[in-house]
Amino acid sequence: MIDGALPFLWCPVCHEPLRRYERALRCPVGHSFDMAKQGYADLSAGRLPHTGDSAEMINDRAAFLAAGHYDFIAAALAEHPTDGLVLDAGTGTGDYLARFLDASPAATGLGLDVSKPALRRAARAHPRAAAVLTDLWRPLPVADDSATVILNVFAPRNGAEFQRVLRRDGRLLVVTPAADHLAELVTAHGLIQVDPDKAARVSGALDEHFEPVGTTVHRHEMRLTGTEVRTLIGMTPSARHVPVEDLPTTELTVTAAVRLAVYRPR
Numbered sequence: 001m002i003d004g005a006l007p008f009l010w011c012p013v014c015h016e017p018l019r020r021y022e023r024a025l026r027c028p029v030g031h032s033f034d035m036a037k038q039g040y041a042d043l044s045a046g047r048l049p050h051t052g053d054s055a056e057m058i059n060d061r062a063a064f065l066a067a068g069h070y071d072f073i074a075a076a077l078a079e080h081p082t083d084g085l086v087l088d089a090g091t092g093t094g095d096y097l098a099r100f101l102d103a104s105p106a107a108t109g110l111g112l113d114v115s116k117p118a119l120r121r122a123a124r125a126h127p128r129a130a131a132v133l134t135d136l137w138r139p140l141p142v143a144d145d146s147a148t149v150i151l152n153v154f155a156p157r158n159g160a161e162f163q164r165v166l167r168r169d170g171r172l173l174v175v176t177p178a179a180d181h182l183a184e185l186v187t188a189h190g191l192i193q194v195d196p197d198k199a200a201r202v203s204g205a206l207d208e209h210f211e212p213v214g215t216t217v218h219r220h221e222m223r224l225t226g227t228e229v230r231t232l233i234g235m236t237p238s239a240r241h242v243p244v245e246d247l248p249t250t251e252l253t254v255t256a257a258v259r260l261a262v263y264r265p266r
Helices: 002-008 055-066 071-077 095-102 116-122 159-165 183-189 198-206 226-234
Strands: 019-021 024-026 032-034 085-089 108-113 129-133 147-153 166-177 210-224 252-265
Touching: 002 019, 002 108, 002 129, 055 116, 055 226, 071 095, 071 147, 071 166, 071 210, 071 252, 085 095, 095 108, 095 129, 095 147, 108 116, 116 129, 147 159, 159 166, 159 198, 159 210, 166 198, 183 226, 183 252, 198 252, 210 226, 226 252
Parallel strands: 085 108, 085 147, 108 129, 147 166
Antiparallel strands: 019 024, 024 032, 166 252, 210 252
């Protein structure tokens, strides 16, 4: 569904508009970018320093989200509908963007991610959503003042670029883990803990470019099977440190707790 997002994209090399030519996007200068057969566009414009989440992590995330355990996060985001471009920075599987678009029937979605396995899913997550391969730490292949809403869920935050692509009347919605997020798993299995300075680091990344509007905390108690516990751990950075195959198979009640911060550009 790249066509709906084309008016908001620009060439990552020269910043000229892009047009679609079958399986490629091209600018008037002649720079050309491939469309993957799965439907996403590669606008990385060169070798990427990292590849993002692996196929295994994305498979686990897709299974966990499909079970509805994080629906409360999607519902909280959907309380801020729009009729313009919704830019999902770090879109992953595209599930949160899809739920947001369901609540915003006149909006167009654009998901950005560095993980190809994630984008293969995001490209077909919603009929009004497009998916683009790019590194969030680099200049985004998105035109100035394009988005009315930016979603940023458990993903890197590029304050300067977010401000550039967001309209002056737009909103940035940032979801980060609260201090007690997955606390039971952290205690039971030695997972990576939430950074106690997380809020300060988020502010440090955004305060120069954005003004906070408000913050809400959302909690949800999850009753997980042993399989779901393994899946949840497998979709997090802890998957690289915890031998998932050795985890117990008993049920566990786990608290999911997140902060949803709303910002407007300065």
